[in-house]
Amino acid sequence: MAEDYYKTLEVSRTASPEEIQKAYRRLARKYHPDLHEDEKEKEKAKQRFQQVQAAYDVLSEPEKREMYDRYGENYQQVPQGSPYGGGAGPGGMEIDFSQIFGGAGGGGGGAFEQIFRQFGGAPGAGGGAQRRRGPQPFQEPLDLDLEEEITVPFSVAVGGGEHRLTITRGGKAETLSIKIPKGIEPGKKIRLRRQGQIGPGGQQGDLLVTVKIAPHPSFTRVGNQLQVKLPITIQEALLGTKVDLPTPHGTITVTVPAGSSSGRVLRLKGMGVHDDTKGDLLAEIEIVVPEQLSSEDRASLAGILERINQPNPRKNLTW
Numbered sequence: 001m002a003e004d005y006y007k008t009l010e011v012s013r014t015a016s017p018e019e020i021q022k023a024y025r026r027l028a029r030k031y032h033p034d035l036h037e038d039e040k041e042k043e044k045a046k047q048r049f050q051q052v053q054a055a056y057d058v059l060s061e062p063e064k065r066e067m068y069d070r071y072g073e074n075y076q077q078v079p080q081g082s083p084y085g086g087g088a089g090p091g092g093m094e095i096d097f098s099q100i101f102g103g104a105g106g107g108g109g110g111a112f113e114q115i116f117r118q119f120g121g122a123p124g125a126g127g128g129a130q131r132r133r134g135p136q137p138f139q140e141p142l143d144l145d146l147e148e149e150i151t152v153p154f155s156v157a158v159g160g161g162e163h164r165l166t167i168t169r170g171g172k173a174e175t176l177s178i179k180i181p182k183g184i185e186p187g188k189k190i191r192l193r194r195q196g197q198i199g200p201g202g203q204q205g206d207l208l209v210t211v212k213i214a215p216h217p218s219f220t221r222v223g224n225q226l227q228v229k230l231p232i233t234i235q236e237a238l239l240g241t242k243v244d245l246p247t248p249h250g251t252i253t254v255t256v257p258a259g260s261s262s263g264r265v266l267r268l269k270g271m272g273v274h275d276d277t278k279g280d281l282l283a284e285i286e287i288v289v290p291e292q293l294s295s296e297d298r299a300s301l302a303g304i305l306e307r308i309n310q311p312n313p314r315k316n317l318t319w
Helices: 017-031 040-059 063-076 111-118 154-159 234-239 295-308
Strands: 146-152 161-169 170-179 189-191 207-213 220-221 224-232 241-247 250-256 265-268 281-290
Touching: 017 040, 040 063, 063 161, 154 161, 154 207, 154 220, 170 189, 170 207, 224 234, 224 241, 224 250, 234 241, 234 281, 250 265
Parallel strands: 146 207, 224 281
Antiparallel strands: 161 170, 189 207, 220 224, 241 250, 265 281
16 A cells, blocks of 8 residues: 555645654654664554654655655656656657757757757756756754753752752663752743753753752741741730741741730741842741640739720721
């Protein structure tokens, strides 16, 4: 059964040159033998690749495609040069062009040669009419880049560090050490030059690594700012205190003013994410109420709170 070049490239018969080239690129990447390790699979891919290349060689050149559309797989057997091929007229009768053009059809440069020159070529000694050079074959059908995705700890994304990644390249597993720049944001890509697939001729693609960031149990990030809940006791809130707070830049001492309520935010300059700039750390106070109180403790607290005569904290709460 004759091969249908359009089916080989998986395009319609009305496909544009751009669609044909796009299909060729996709199939060439898929079936290139160098991307298959198993010998049987490599041989199948090689045969398919050759079919794709043959189809593209014909359909990418307008003149060849037109002949193929007219005559099918036998288009190459149709004589070139005239509607009847070569110089043969209807019924295969040979035509002597020297009789038609007054004996000037040879290499002497007569009227016949002048007409041919107007159309880009002239017959005669030295090889006949010049042939138009067809489009050059696509040189780099392979996409040798590799794409991977990693998830790094929150602390590594903020402070920088290294992350190890195992990839499969050339049929073998390899472990790479990737440098994570400090302050990297989720979704960013790290490009490792010449760490991708190895193609024919030794050329090598890049490795593109998309970075995801694991959540932190206490800290969150907004841009270059870090945010954290700072738990304190009722006594610390009433009387004020100094507490230790761990940050990416070491543990610091934070002063909690007396009378602080839950929701109050303490801004710690320069204690956030550092990249081109230095972000701040926002510590939001969170008062922790003891879960278990004896009846005596409750009575004592109630008496103290009654003497304080605290104003209504909900006076400004409206709809």
